[in-house]
Amino acid sequence: MTTFLQYFVDAVTLGCLFALAALGVGIVFGVMRLANFAAGEFIMIGSYVMYLLAFLPWPIAWTLDLCLVALVAVLTERVAFRSLRRADMSTLLIASFAVSIFLQNLIVLIYGSRARAVPLPAFVNQSISVFGLQIQVVSLMTILLTVVVLLALVVFFKRANLGLQMRAAAEDFRMAQLVGTRANRVVAWAFAISGVMACFVSILLTSRTSTVTPTMGLTPILYAFVAVTIGGLGNLVGSAVGGFVVGFITVAMQAVLPPSLSPYRDAFTFTAVIAILIFRPQGLVSTVKIEERV
Amino acid sequence: MPGWSNKLKSQEFWTAVSPVVGLVVPLCVVVLLGAAFASHSVQRVMITTMLLIILTVGFYVFAGNSGVLSFGHIGFAAIGGYVVGLLTVPITMKAVLLPNLPHAIGKIAMATIPAMIIGLICVAAFAAVVGYPIVRLKGVAPSIALLAMLEVIHQVIANWKSVTGGDSAFVGMPIDSTLFAVLWWTVIVIVVAYLYQISNSGRRLRASREDYEAARSVGIHVTFERYKALILSAAIMGVGGGLYGHYLGSLSPKILYLGLGFLGIEMLIVGGFHSLSGAVTGSVAISMVSELLRRGGDAAFSGGVPGLQEVILAILLLVVLVRMPAGLTGGREANLLALSRLWRRPGRSTPTEESKQMEA
Numbered sequence: 001m002t003t004f005l006q007y008f009v010d011a012v013t014l015g016c017l018f019a020l021a022a023l024g025v026g027i028v029f030g031v032m033r034l035a036n037f038a039a040g041e042f043i044m045i046g047s048y049v050m051y052l053l054a055f056l057p058w059p060i061a062w063t064l065d066l067c068l069v070a071l072v073a074v075l076t077e078r079v080a081f082r083s084l085r086r087a088d089m090s091t092l093l094i095a096s097f098a099v100s101i102f103l104q105n106l107i108v109l110i111y112g113s114r115a116r117a118v119p120l121p122a123f124v125n126q127s128i129s130v131f132g133l134q135i136q137v138v139s140l141m142t143i144l145l146t147v148v149v150l151l152a153l154v155v156f157f158k159r160a161n162l163g164l165q166m167r168a169a170a171e172d173f174r175m176a177q178l179v180g181t182r183a184n185r186v187v188a189w190a191f192a193i194s195g196v197m198a199c200f201v202s203i204l205l206t207s208r209t210s211t212v213t214p215t216m217g218l219t220p221i222l223y224a225f226v227a228v229t230i231g232g233l234g235n236l237v238g239s240a241v242g243g244f245v246v247g248f249i250t251v252a253m254q255a256v257l258p259p260s261l262s263p264y265r266d267a268f269t270f271t272a273v274i275a276i277l278i279f280r281p282q283g284l285v286s287t288v289k290i291e292e293r294v
Numbered sequence: 295m296p297g298w299s300n301k302l303k304s305q306e307f308w309t310a311v312s313p314v315v316g317l318v319v320p321l322c323v324v325v326l327l328g329a330a331f332a333s334h335s336v337q338r339v340m341i342t343t344m345l346l347i348i349l350t351v352g353f354y355v356f357a358g359n360s361g362v363l364s365f366g367h368i369g370f371a372a373i374g375g376y377v378v379g380l381l382t383v384p385i386t387m388k389a390v391l392l393p394n395l396p397h398a399i400g401k402i403a404m405a406t407i408p409a410m411i412i413g414l415i416c417v418a419a420f421a422a423v424v425g426y427p428i429v430r431l432k433g434v435a436p437s438i439a440l441l442a443m444l445e446v447i448h449q450v451i452a453n454w455k456s457v458t459g460g461d462s463a464f465v466g467m468p469i470d471s472t473l474f475a476v477l478w479w480t481v482i483v484i485v486v487a488y489l490y491q492i493s494n495s496g497r498r499l500r501a502s503r504e505d506y507e508a509a510r511s512v513g514i515h516v517t518f519e520r521y522k523a524l525i526l527s528a529a530i531m532g533v534g535g536g537l538y539g540h541y542l543g544s545l546s547p548k549i550l551y552l553g554l555g556f557l558g559i560e561m562l563i564v565g566g567f568h569s570l571s572g573a574v575t576g577s578v579a580i581s582m583v584s585e586l587l588r589r590g591g592d593a594a595f596s597g598g599v600p601g602l603q604e605v606i607l608a609i610l611l612l613v614v615l616v617r618m619p620a621g622l623t624g625g626r627e628a629n630l631l632a633l634s635r636l637w638r639r640p641g642r643s644t645p646t647e648e649s650k651q652m653e654a
Contacts, residue, residue: 033433033434035434035437035438080612083616084615084616087615087619089433089434090361090362090363090434090437090567091615091619093363093434093437094363094559094563094611094615095611095612095615097365097556097559098560098608098609098611098612098615099608099612101556101604101607101608102604102605102608102609102612104604105601105602105604105605105608106601106605107601108600108601108604109599109600109601109602109605112600113600113601218552222441222442222445225438225441225442226438226442228438229431229435229438229439233433233434233435263449263453264449264450264453266445266446266449267445267446267449267450270442270443270445270446271446273442274424274427274428274439274442274443275427277427277428277430277431277435277439278427278430281427281430281431281435282432283435
């Protein structure tokens with residue numbers, strides 16, 4: 001029973017992490033129909049900022065980190081994606097791939113490709129016991145943060161004016177523009193939010209691994225993409241659900257696979273996800289039209 | 295086949311073959327000149343360029359014809375590379391390097407060409423198994439699913455120590471991807487890609503790229519056409535991977551992975567996403583740029599700077615996407631009958647059908 005609960009906590013934690021990453025990708029996809037590969041690099045840059053600001057007290061460092069990554073996200077939009085806003089999905093996807101390669105190799109150019117150790121505040125690696133379960137502080141942080149972020153997003157999208165505009169833009173960008181939504185503002189905010197999400201992911205992820213490498217963004221972005229896809233593209237609830245589903249599958253694989261197969265965990269997870277897509281090609285939660293109207 | 299002599303005289307026939315002649319003849323001429331006069335290092339550049347042409351054309355057969363982007367195609371090349379390698383590494387070498395190899399494979403060592411053929415069949419079979427659920431997806435979902443597939447392939451190769459040697463290099467393949475061996479394969483690949491493109495099936499797929507709904511409304515089974523293109527392009531990628539292994543003499547999981555995949559995408563976009571000539575032109579152009587960067591980098595910084603080349607190529611790709619979305623060829627094929635057209639200024643490239651749709 002305890003083992004099962006332990007796995008359950010792991011699954012929820014991982015699910016939260018993937019849900020955060022998927023929401024960041026999903027928000028931009030909703031507004032711009034851009035599956036932003038570069039979001040992985042936002043995560044990576046967030047970790048490098050943590051590494052560079054480690055001399056500051058952690059609340060200040062992490063706040064600065066959030067602001068900086070949001071800024072980087074907005075900058076990439078301004079420099080690379082704005083001129084492509086009317087391009088088709090494939091072009092945007094390629095552009096985001098190019099931005100991702102650019103940012104990744106820029107970091108290689110500046111800091112080299114060697115992994116670096118990130119000094120962390122002492123509390124993150126402790127664990128507390130609840131009803132006989134050992135729960136790491138990082139896991140607790142992840143779960144609490146995700147709950148807060150999800151609630152904040154719900155309030156934002158239901159109540160705030162900007163949130164409403166964003167939903168309208170996600171539904172029909174051109175129509176939203178015609179009724180007075182300022183496109184640049186909405187898209188810039190979507191990128192800023194996705195940058196903040198990416199930075200949350202990067203703080204939580206780095207607190208676990210305490211290392212940074214220039215290629216560390218790839219795995220989380222891949223999981224986020226996969227989560228967004230099985231959740232149903234262009235649907236924020238779907239993105240969150242997809243994140244949790246992928247998290248649960250991953251932990252289930254970890255629990256079920258014999259040790260000889262455990263290095264292949266991700267391979268099994270992705271195969272399972274593709275298998276889900278056989279039965280639900282449109283994703284688990286699908287409400288928004290992705291096909292263009294004729 | 296009846297009427298071949300008539301066909302040879304007809305204008306349509308020559309119009310039809312002119313793109314492939316326009317690509318293959320210059321390629322052969324350059325390689326023959328290179329074989330006769332060029333230095334060893336220039337010949338090596340020619341070989342890598344042709345290998346990249348094969349990989350880009352393989353990628354184009356699916357992505358260019360269907361309009362569906364794939365980040366995972368390099369995974370097919372990885373499978374091809376390792377399968378061909380496993381078949382050609384000498385038995386004694388396998389006994390030493392991969393002692394835990396399954397018995398049947400450990401006792402096989404064959405010549406390169408039959409191994410390549412078996413390799414491409416294996417890759418095509420793999421694509422046939424995993425491909426259908428992927429091509430059924432819509433929008434960007436297939437691109438993401440193919441990326442996930444690449445990750446699966448990569449992980450299996452990197453961890454399956456008894457067969458692939460895991461993270462360490464997989465060595466011992468005979469180094470026989472010579473200038474001419476690669477040239478013949480490149481010519482075959484270009485011809486096959488072109489024949490597919492002008493076949494009924496290829497035309498149906500290209501119609502669906504221009505207008506998905508209209509193509510469906512005239513009865514084209516878009517999913518099935520995409521599926522066929524995926525299998526063919528996977529087979530070509532398999533050939534490319536096999537030749538790559540036999541060019542380097544070794545493979546490691548990192549070689550046939552996202553870096554090379556990115557290069558392939560960049561080549562196709564820079565050349566022109568919608569034409570075979572674009573795939574070839576882009577491969578040659580980017581190979582030249584990257585060779586210049588490599589040499590220039592070596593001269594300026596003695597040893598090159600890690601990351602610099604990728605940064606510059608990424609900026610180049612972004613500039614092309616914004617300024618010249620149809621690429622160098624503008625989506626046209628090489629046309630011998632109207633060589634004069636090549637000299638007319640291409641002008642600002644026309645928006646593709648998809649982008650017009652998005653605006654509408």
